[in-house]
Amino acid sequence: MYTDKLLLVFMFSALNAQFSQTKYNFETKYIEVPLDHFASIEEPNVFNLRYLINAEYYNGTGPIFIYTGGKGDIFVQAQNTGFMFDIAPIFNALLVFVEHRYYGQSLPFGNDSFSSLKQLKYLSTTQALADFASVSKYLKDIFSEIDDLQPTVVAFGASYSGMLAAWLRMKYPYLVTGTIASSAPMFDFPGLIECDMFYEKITQVYDKNGGEECVEMIKRGWDVITALSKTKIGRGVFSELKICSKIENSKDVEKLLNWLQNIYVNMALANYNYPTNLYTPLPAYPVKVFCNKLTSYYEISNKSFIQHYSRALELYTNYTGNNLCNNINYINEDLTEIAWNYQKCTELIRPRCSTENDMFVTKPWDYEKYAQNCNLRFGVKDIRPEWTILAYGGKNLKYFSNIVFSYGDMDPWSSATVLDNVSDSIFSINIPDATNQLDLRKFDLADNNYVAETRKFHIRTITQWLENDD
Amino acid sequence: MYTDKLLLVFMFSALNAQFSQTKYNFETKYIEVPLDHFASIEEPNVFNLRYLINAEYYNGTGPIFIYTGGKGDIFVQAQNTGFMFDIAPIFNALLVFVEHRYYGQSLPFGNDSFSSLKQLKYLSTTQALADFASVSKYLKDIFSEIDDLQPTVVAFGASYSGMLAAWLRMKYPYLVTGTIASSAPMFDFPGLIECDMFYEKITQVYDKNGGEECVEMIKRGWDVITALSKTKIGRGVFSELKICSKIENSKDVEKLLNWLQNIYVNMALANYNYPTNLYTPLPAYPVKVFCNKLTSYYEISNKSFIQHYSRALELYTNYTGNNLCNNINYINEDLTEIAWNYQKCTELIRPRCSTENDMFVTKPWDYEKYAQNCNLRFGVKDIRPEWTILAYGGKNLKYFSNIVFSYGDMDPWSSATVLDNVSDSIFSINIPDATNQLDLRKFDLADNNYVAETRKFHIRTITQWLENDD
Numbered sequence: 001m002y003t004d005k006l007l008l009v010f011m012f013s014a015l016n017a018q019f020s021q022t023k024y025n026f027e028t029k030y031i032e033v034p035l036d037h038f039a040s041i042e043e044p045n046v047f048n049l050r051y052l053i054n055a056e057y058y059n060g061t062g063p064i065f066i067y068t069g070g071k072g073d074i075f076v077q078a079q080n081t082g083f084m085f086d087i088a089p090i091f092n093a094l095l096v097f098v099e100h101r102y103y104g105q106s107l108p109f110g111n112d113s114f115s116s117l118k119q120l121k122y123l124s125t126t127q128a129l130a131d132f133a134s135v136s137k138y139l140k141d142i143f144s145e146i147d148d149l150q151p152t153v154v155a156f157g158a159s160y161s162g163m164l165a166a167w168l169r170m171k172y173p174y175l176v177t178g179t180i181a182s183s184a185p186m187f188d189f190p191g192l193i194e195c196d197m198f199y200e201k202i203t204q205v206y207d208k209n210g211g212e213e214c215v216e217m218i219k220r221g222w223d224v225i226t227a228l229s230k231t232k233i234g235r236g237v238f239s240e241l242k243i244c245s246k247i248e249n250s251k252d253v254e255k256l257l258n259w260l261q262n263i264y265v266n267m268a269l270a271n272y273n274y275p276t277n278l279y280t281p282l283p284a285y286p287v288k289v290f291c292n293k294l295t296s297y298y299e300i301s302n303k304s305f306i307q308h309y310s311r312a313l314e315l316y317t318n319y320t321g322n323n324l325c326n327n328i329n330y331i332n333e334d335l336t337e338i339a340w341n342y343q344k345c346t347e348l349i350r351p352r353c354s355t356e357n358d359m360f361v362t363k364p365w366d367y368e369k370y371a372q373n374c375n376l377r378f379g380v381k382d383i384r385p386e387w388t389i390l391a392y393g394g395k396n397l398k399y400f401s402n403i404v405f406s407y408g409d410m411d412p413w414s415s416a417t418v419l420d421n422v423s424d425s426i427f428s429i430n431i432p433d434a435t436n437q438l439d440l441r442k443f444d445l446a447d448n449n450y451v452a453e454t455r456k457f458h459i460r461t462i463t464q465w466l467e468n469d470d
Numbered sequence: 471m472y473t474d475k476l477l478l479v480f481m482f483s484a485l486n487a488q489f490s491q492t493k494y495n496f497e498t499k500y501i502e503v504p505l506d507h508f509a510s511i512e513e514p515n516v517f518n519l520r521y522l523i524n525a526e527y528y529n530g531t532g533p534i535f536i537y538t539g540g541k542g543d544i545f546v547q548a549q550n551t552g553f554m555f556d557i558a559p560i561f562n563a564l565l566v567f568v569e570h571r572y573y574g575q576s577l578p579f580g581n582d583s584f585s586s587l588k589q590l591k592y593l594s595t596t597q598a599l600a601d602f603a604s605v606s607k608y609l610k611d612i613f614s615e616i617d618d619l620q621p622t623v624v625a626f627g628a629s630y631s632g633m634l635a636a637w638l639r640m641k642y643p644y645l646v647t648g649t650i651a652s653s654a655p656m657f658d659f660p661g662l663i664e665c666d667m668f669y670e671k672i673t674q675v676y677d678k679n680g681g682e683e684c685v686e687m688i689k690r691g692w693d694v695i696t697a698l699s700k701t702k703i704g705r706g707v708f709s710e711l712k713i714c715s716k717i718e719n720s721k722d723v724e725k726l727l728n729w730l731q732n733i734y735v736n737m738a739l740a741n742y743n744y745p746t747n748l749y750t751p752l753p754a755y756p757v758k759v760f761c762n763k764l765t766s767y768y769e770i771s772n773k774s775f776i777q778h779y780s781r782a783l784e785l786y787t788n789y790t791g792n793n794l795c796n797n798i799n800y801i802n803e804d805l806t807e808i809a810w811n812y813q814k815c816t817e818l819i820r821p822r823c824s825t826e827n828d829m830f831v832t833k834p835w836d837y838e839k840y841a842q843n844c845n846l847r848f849g850v851k852d853i854r855p856e857w858t859i860l861a862y863g864g865k866n867l868k869y870f871s872n873i874v875f876s877y878g879d880m881d882p883w884s885s886a887t888v889l890d891n892v893s894d895s896i897f898s899i900n901i902p903d904a905t906n907q908l909d910l911r912k913f914d915l916a917d918n919n920y921v922a923e924t925r926k927f928h929i930r931t932i933t934q935w936l937e938n939d940d
Contacts, residue, residue, distance in 0.1 A: 037857065038508060039591035040816050040850045121509035126596075130861075137860055171641060174866035346510050380510045387507065390607050391600075396644035 024078060024085055026052035026097070031138060033101075035108055035122050037130035047101075047108035049131055052078050054085070054095040062092030063152040063466055064139050066176075068132045068168055070161025071343075072336045074099035074106075077161065080278060082442025084156055087459055091466070094143065094151070098135050100128050100161070102339040114338045117379050123339060125164065125347050126391065132168050136175045152469045154462055158182040158437035159413055160348070162405075167392050170400045178402035178465040180458050182437040185416035186405070188350045190385040192394055195353035195365035197415040203358040205268040205410050205435070210291020215359045217294045218264065221309055222257070222361045224302045229253040240306045241313070244325035259328040261360060263316050268412050269436040273446040281319045284446065290315045345374035349385040350416075401425040404461055406454055408434030427461070429454050494548060494555055496522035496567070501608060503571075505578055505592050507600035517571075517578035519601055522548050524555070524565040532562030533622040533936055534609050536646075538602045538638055540631025541813075542806045544569035544576075547631065550748060552912025554626055557929055561936070564613065564621070568605050570598050570631070572809040584808045587849050593809060595634065595817050596861065602638050606645045622939045624932055628652040628907035629883055630818070632875075637862050640870045648872035648935040650928050652907040655886035656875070658820045660855040662864055665823035665835035667885040673828040675738040675880050675905070680761020685829045687764045688734065691779055692727070692831045694772045699723040710776045711783070714795035729798040731830060733786050738882050739906040743916040751789045754916065760785045815844035819855040820886075871895040874931055876924055878904030897931070899924050 030048040035041065052074060065084050069077055078097040088095055099106040102123040107113040114120060132155075140150040153176045157165030162184030169179040187193050206215050228234030229247070238247040238256065247256055266279045271287045283289050294312040317326050344350065349370070354360035367385075374380040393399065397418065405418035406429040413436060418428045431439060431450045438447075439454045500518040505511065522544060535554050539547055548567040558565055569576040572593040577583040584590060602625075610620040623646045627635030632654030639649040657663050676685050698704030699717070708717040708726065717726055736749045741757045753759050763782040787796050814820065819840070824830035837855075844850040863869065867888065875888035876899040883906060888898045901909060901920045908917075909924045 034852060034854070034857075036591075037861075038594045038596040040587055040848070040852055041591055042587060042849075043851060045852045117510055117512060121506075121511055124508045126508040133860055172863075173869040174863035175860075378510070379512075381513060382504060382510055382515045384504065386607075387504075390603055390645075391507075393642075393644035399643040 024054065024082070025056075026054050026075075026078065029053055031135060033131050033134050037127055037134075044108075048106070049101060049135070050074060050099040050105045051135060052097040054088075056095075057088035057092055058094040059092040060143075061145060061151075062094060063154055063177075063462075064136075064143065065091075065093045065095050066132070066136060066139070066153055066155050067095075067097040068128075068155055068157045068161050068164040069098050069100040069103065070157065070159055070164060071100070071103060071340050073104035075104065080437075081156065081158070081440050083440045083455060083458075086443050087455075087462075090459065091462065093154075094139070096135070096139060098132055100164070101131055102342075103336060107335075111335070114335065114342070120342050120378065123342055123346075125167065125343075125388065128164060129168055129171060132164065133172045133175055136168075136172070140175070152177045152466055154465065155179040156182075156440065157184065158440050159184065162437075166403050166405070169403055170392065173401070177469050178404075178462065180404050180406070180440070180462070182406045182440045183408065183411050183413045183417065184405060185350075185413045186397070186418055187395060188348070188413075188416035189389050189394070190349055190351045190367070192389065193351065193416050195351035196355045196357060198350075198352055198412060199354045199358040199360050201412050201415040202265055202268050203360075205271060205412065206264070206287055206291065206359060208410060209271065209285065209287040210295065213295045214291035217291075217309075218359045220305070221260070224305050224309075225253070225257065225260075226361075228302055228306070234302070237303050237306050240303075240310045242310065242317075242323075242325050244327050245329065255328045257361060259326070260313075263313065264360075265412060267316055268410075271410065271435040272438065272441070273448070274444050280316065282316065283319065286315060342378055342380075345378050345380050345383065347388045349383065349388070397422045397426055402465055403427070404429060404458060406431060406439050406458070408432075408436065408438050410434060411436045411438075427457075429457060494524065494552070495526075496524050496545075496548065499523055501605060503601050503604050507597055507604075514578075518576070519571060519605070520544060520569040520575045521605060522567040524558075526565075527558035527562055528564040529562040530613075531615060531621075532564060533624055533647075533932075534606070534613065535561075535563045535565050536602070536606060536609070536623055536625050537565075537567040538598075538625055538627045538631050538634040539568050539570040539573065540627065540629055540634060541570070541573060541810050543574035545574065550746075550907075551626065551628070551910050553910045553925060553928075556913050557925075557932075560929065561932065563624075564609070566605070566609060568602055570634070571601055572812075573806060577805075581805070584805065584812070590812050590848065593812055593816075595637065595813075595858070598634060599638055599641060602634065603642045603645055606638075606642070610645070622647045622936055624935065625649040626652075626910065627654065628910050629654065632907075636873050636875070639873055640862065643871070647939050648874075648932065650874050650876070650910070650932070652876045652910045653878065653881050653883045653887060654875060655820075655883045656867070656888055657865060658818070658883075658886035659859050659864070660819055660821045660837070662859065663821065663886050665821040666825045666827060668820075668822055668882060669824045669828040669830050671882050671885040672735055672738050673830075675741060675882065676734070676757060676761065676829060678880065679741065679755065679757040680765065683765045684761035687761075687779075688829045690775070691730070694775050694779075695723070695727065695730075696831075698772055698776070704772070707773050707776050710773075710780045712780065712787075712793075712795050714797050715799065725798045727831060729796070730783075733783065734830075735882060737786055738880075741880065741905045742908065742911070743918070744914050750786065752786065753789065756785060812848055812850075815848050815850050815853065817858045819853065819858070867892045867896055872935055873897070874899060874928060876901060876909050876928070878902075878906065878908050880904060881906045881908075897927075899927060 029051050032046045033049045035045050035047055067081055074097050084095055102113055108122060109119045136153050144150045155165040155168050155176045162181035163186055165179045166181040166184055169176045228237050235247050267286050270276055270278045270282050271285055274284045276282055290312055293315060297308050317323060351365045353365040354363045371383045374383050402425050404427045407414040407417045408431045410433055420428050431454050433448060434451055438451055499521050502516045503519045505515050505517055537551055544567050554565055572583055578592060579589045606623050614620050625635040625638050625646045632651035633656055635649045636651040636654055639646045673685060698707050705717050737756050740746055740748050740752050741755055744754045746752055760782055763785060767778050787793060821835045823835040824833045841853045844853050872895050874897045877884040877887045878901045880903055891897050901924050903918055904921055908921055
């Protein structure tokens with residue numbers, strides 16, 4: 001029923017995209033939420049949670065589309081979730097993007113939020129969900145029509161934020177009528193997936209986009225770095241990689257390897273069919289472009305390999321040409337990364353290993369060491385990988401309803417998402433050739449048909465949820 | 471299909487009851503649970519939760535019947551939930567009674583558990599539910615059959631414990647297949663019920679069991695006490711009531727009135743068709759017996775009224791004849807009552823008022839004063855009556871499934887329970903002439919037909935749950 005209108009909306013959206021880097025506008029709001037939803041605590045017992053609201057398309061009777069913020073600043077996430085803006089006019093929807101506590105500007109103790117467990121302990125998925133539930137209830141109440149009819153809430157999210165959107169529907173079905181969860185790694189927990197699945201999927205992305213040759217060159221990179229790192233002269237060669245700090249010891253080398261691995265992961269995640277600026281400015285299909293550069297040239301000596309490798313890497317590290325040097329320490333300095341690492345040390349225990357089946361340096365999943373590091377880093381003594389599964393049911397999704405899990409089959413996170421339909425109201429949608437959360441991004445002329453079909457499915461499903469909501 | 475077997479079981483159970491005060495046997499166990507399920511905290515971060523287990527009827531493939539402990543010692547609750555024992559042989563069920571944290575022997579900090587918010591803040595329904603979920607998961611795992619088939623869990627509870635059993639199904643449907651919730655005051659929250667409903671229901675119980683005359687005598691009691699409390703000589707007359715401490719000032723009088731009101735409430739709750747020992751030893755139909763005593767005699771003077779009133783009250787205060795004096799301060803001294811008052815000051819905000827429509831002293835619902843008292847008593851600064859409704863959905867039960875809400879129409883708690891069927895899997899069962907949680911008590915020859923029918927309904931429903939569980 002919405003198809004004609006939809007086509008117009010998409011065409012208009014595409015025209016806009018032709019002429020400008022569209023930026024969406026919001027009103028920034030703050031809502032006071034309990035620091036601890038589940039207990040009475042001494043003051044301070046509240047803090048301000050940020051949310052962004054856009055009522056441009058809202059007609060006073062439409063639904064509320066709520067994005068449950070994940071890792072990082074909510075403003076960035078909102079700018080990269082154009083699908084919600086694209087479809088808002090169809091549904092006359094109110095758009096709301098709620099920041100996740102301990103990210104962006106929603107820091108309960110300001111910059112001191114990460115000092116110790118005393119501050120950090122309120123950072124948890126259950127607290128975050130209670131925040132989202134509180135905001136949902138608050139918005140339902142203030143946007144109620146005169147006859148007390150409350151608006152329907154539909155939740156959206158991608159990656160971790162997609163998990164939260166799904167959990168919000170699962171735990172608070174009386175507040176949220178349905179959820180579109182894109183690229184949500186629902187099963188990324190010990191016992192639910194194999195530890196090698198994530199890096200194998202990444203390797204597939206490079207294989208599919210750059211060919212076996214590219215994968216081989218990346219593998220060679222590790223060998224060369226390992227060989228060079230053994231001597232002082234060798235480590236000197238790393239200056240070709242334009243690292244801000246010197247690579248002097250094995251700890252530095254480990255950081256360097258992690259930094260590179262992270263680039264390969266992010267490049268796969270951002271392997272969109274058009275230029276983006278998600279982690280860093282990148283061209284369309286960066287993996288393809290990178291692999292073309294990397295494989296265009298062979299060289300025997302390790303030094304000239306690194307020179308060549310560095311030039312290829314610049315596709316990611318310096319696409320704008322403005323980057324003076326590469327900071328490989330950022331993970332320990334950035335507040336977002338600290339919060340995220342804390343979450344990975346408490347609830348989001350993600351088993352990871354590399355084997356001969358992927359293009360990374362072989363590394364087993366060492367849970368004991370992982371737990372030790374969490375204790376060292378944050379004082380976390382009770383790492384409980386089973387808790388999140390107990391809290392949200394693991395693979396037992398059939399007990400719930402009204403969730404669409406969509407994923408690109410070239411999305412690294414698809415290694416841990418819902419790959420099959422669960423029931424007649426919990427769907428899994430595979431988007432061939434797509435990477436991470438592509439369907440929730442803005443309509444683009446370069447999008448393939450599969451993405452278009454997925455978005456139509458979302459629209460049809462949301463329409464049904466709204467029609468059946470009483 | 472179970473009807474014949476059922477009849478035999480009930481008859482055997484009744485025969486037993488004829489000859490002895492049956493006591494059920496358990497193995498007492500403890501399980502280490504996180505003090506805070508939702509956060510990483512400094513040590514101590516775990517404590518021992520008690521549970522009772524009875525495997526007499528368990529055949530290795532039956533379901534697990536789990537009772538989610540409420541206010542008080544789990545042993546007492548288990549002894550008063552004979553229905554689970556009566557039906558265990560039919561289902562070959564494992565019986566488990568889990569104590570609620572901060573009650574009985576499940577005190578996280580021993581007797582210091584109630585010193586301040588620092589200790590008390592882990593006492594909440596969300597934490598308690600996570601405890602029950604943990605125990606359910608643990609039992610499912612250890613009682614799994616060899617082929618990894620996990621046993622089905624059915625939850626049982628009455629009053630507050632019935633709310634928890636229902637919430638456990640609502641929040642953890644992948645762990646608990648269905649819930650029998652007897653006399654659960656699901657709607658006992660501000661905005662969901664009127665404040666006068668509870669005391670009106672109590673008044674109905676006295677009216678139905680003792681007639682209008684009884685209600686009038688109880689009303690007269692308040693007037694007499696109020697009149698006497700105004701002079702020293704008058705207060706001297708209270709010695710007839712055998713209070714352990716002297717009634718000297720208005721605070722003492724208030725305590726006396728609360729103590730009496732509490733007796734009337736408890737007597738209504740314990741108004742069973744056979745003798746019980748729940749709050750205190752009582753005969754069958756104590757309200758009837760009490761009213762008979764109270765109304766058998768009229769006297770003009772206040773002093774002789776109090777003498778007579780006291781003799782009638784002894785039905786409750788001294789049925790055994792061993793009570794030397796009545797302690798009206800117990801609410802502040804008993805650990806169970808402290809824990810319960812803390813819960814009433816944080817999550818279980820129950821609106822209460824008395825009006826001219828009931829038999830109690832008229833008293834408005836003064837939320838401000840209530841909140842102030844909670845602050846004074848426990849340092850609770852953020853009393854949030856809306857939280858529990860947000861957490862569990864208030865009256866929006868239609869989003870859930872597989873719960874039976876049963877209630878006696880002479881049960882005080884029926885004033886706040888689910889009075890109508892919600893859907894084709896959430897039922898409400900009215901038991902005429904029954905009081906609090908009668909259906910979950912042991913079969914008794916004096917039970918009326920309605921109770922028998924309700925129990926049969928439970929058995930049929932559980933049978934269906936087990937048959938449909940895959």
